[in-house]
Amino acid sequence: MACYGQKEAPARASPQGGGAVAPGGGGPGGRAPGAAGAGTTASPGAAPMAVAGVSPGDWEIFRRLTCTELTPEERAAAAAPDMTDPEEACCFAPHFHPEWVPADLVGERLARAFPAARESFAVPTQHNVIASLGPWSGVEADVWSKKCGMKIQLLVHARAGRLEGSSAFRGMVERTFRYRELQLLEILELAARPDPGAEAELAKSGFAAPELERAASHLSSLKAMIDASGIASGPGAAMLKNRLATDFIESKERGTDPAGLDRLLSLVNLLKARVKSRPDPARFHEAEEFIEEARGAGAGIVVPHPPRFWPALLAELDADGWEVWNPSTPSHAVFLTECLARRGRIRRPLLAFMGDDTHMSSKIRPLLTSDKGGGGREIGFQPPWKDPETAAALKAAGQSRRRTMEEYLARLA
Numbered sequence: 001m002a003c004y005g006q007k008e009a010p011a012r013a014s015p016q017g018g019g020a021v022a023p024g025g026g027g028p029g030g031r032a033p034g035a036a037g038a039g040t041t042a043s044p045g046a047a048p049m050a051v052a053g054v055s056p057g058d059w060e061i062f063r064r065l066t067c068t069e070l071t072p073e074e075r076a077a078a079a080a081p082d083m084t085d086p087e088e089a090c091c092f093a094p095h096f097h098p099e100w101v102p103a104d105l106v107g108e109r110l111a112r113a114f115p116a117a118r119e120s121f122a123v124p125t126q127h128n129v130i131a132s133l134g135p136w137s138g139v140e141a142d143v144w145s146k147k148c149g150m151k152i153q154l155l156v157h158a159r160a161g162r163l164e165g166s167s168a169f170r171g172m173v174e175r176t177f178r179y180r181e182l183q184l185l186e187i188l189e190l191a192a193r194p195d196p197g198a199e200a201e202l203a204k205s206g207f208a209a210p211e212l213e214r215a216a217s218h219l220s221s222l223k224a225m226i227d228a229s230g231i232a233s234g235p236g237a238a239m240l241k242n243r244l245a246t247d248f249i250e251s252k253e254r255g256t257d258p259a260g261l262d263r264l265l266s267l268v269n270l271l272k273a274r275v276k277s278r279p280d281p282a283r284f285h286e287a288e289e290f291i292e293e294a295r296g297a298g299a300g301i302v303v304p305h306p307p308r309f310w311p312a313l314l315a316e317l318d319a320d321g322w323e324v325w326n327p328s329t330p331s332h333a334v335f336l337t338e339c340l341a342r343r344g345r346i347r348r349p350l351l352a353f354m355g356d357d358t359h360m361s362s363k364i365r366p367l368l369t370s371d372k373g374g375g376g377r378e379i380g381f382q383p384p385w386k387d388p389e390t391a392a393a394l395k396a397a398g399q400s401r402r403r404t405m406e407e408y409l410a411r412l413a
Helices: 056-066 072-079 103-113 167-192 196-204 209-229 235-239 243-253 258-276 287-296 306-314 333-346 388-396 401-411
Strands: 090-097 119-124 130-133 136-145 150-159 300-303 321-325 351-354
Touching: 056 209, 056 235, 056 243, 072 103, 090 103, 090 136, 090 150, 090 401, 103 119, 103 130, 119 130, 119 136, 119 401, 136 167, 136 287, 150 287, 150 306, 167 209, 167 235, 167 243, 167 258, 167 287, 196 258, 209 243, 209 258, 243 258, 287 300, 300 306, 306 321, 306 333, 321 333, 333 351, 333 388, 351 401
Parallel strands: 090 119, 300 321, 321 351
Antiparallel strands: 130 136, 136 150, 150 300
16 A cells, blocks of 8 residues: 655556556556556655655645545544345345455444345455456456447456456456556646647636636646656546546635636546547457457456446347446336347347446545535446336346346356
8 A cells, every 4th residue: 555745766667567466456557566567666754855846735646636544534434334134135236446454443343234144245346457356357448349339337247366367367457457557647738738629618608717717727737746656656646537626626625615616627527538438449459359358367257337338238249237327327227128128039148237337435535526416326226126026127127136146156156
């Protein structure tokens, strides 16, 4: 675990440098202690460097937002679920993000949430980082689908050790791991030097030049600290997520003008959306190639967030099922279940999945609101399984939470 205050070495880890595996929950960003690229971490509490335009207060915010050491209060919060189901015998959690929370605390949280569970399938699915919990490993990977002409995501699950043990698959994940870090840096660059298209979008949305200048000033400080701290070349690289931009601005502006803060966050989110709308296919592996390597490691494949990836549902990908419900795309569970059932009658049966998509950062650091919507989620809780209308569609399709879990486990045997 590490906190970043200053840079101790100029080296930068290679994107292929053995960094995207987190056995047993692993270290931050999936790099186990001693992994390649882990030698430039700053000491916890290290004095901040003198960097032009960066105040000691900025460094303290940066340290807090990128620190992966849990306080006693955060450890207690990590182990305490927001919801419990004392009667549910089936704990099914195929899509959640422990982030930098250790596996033992996640396990304790699940045990408290489902005290009566006799069957369990709980698999961490970090973004482009292989992680493990008990007998299972998983990852949520960004890939490029040539058929669809778009970036999509895939959930990959396997018995612990299989994904980590495949050098080819591990190399694919390690390459893609850099995608989100580079995306953050593109957002910071766009804020500093908006292109004509971004300027037009900002003007159309009613943002004035002083607001962009204010946001750009904050993000310039953030970029300077990223460069000076050495975080990108060590295990804390996984903390370089897009939300760091909005989290930093919210931390800087908290207690000032609430309406002005909301506008700044909206401005940065507009820049985020612009960057995310134009992914470079060269940064990703092709979906079918990625699936082939995953299958070679004995993995199962699930397409998450289907409403975001409609074309992927028609691309004949070698998937075991679709996510018919997710808190970020909650409106089509019945329709997707019916579509899945129709397709399953003429091809290999597809399974109906639901992902709570819980991010543990929202549980242990709940004060920040720039990532709205995550706080109401809980690992293993997917309400539509018990919704009468959805349950009826599932029954008509020969599906249920237990049946999906049992069939998927049989495929992963």
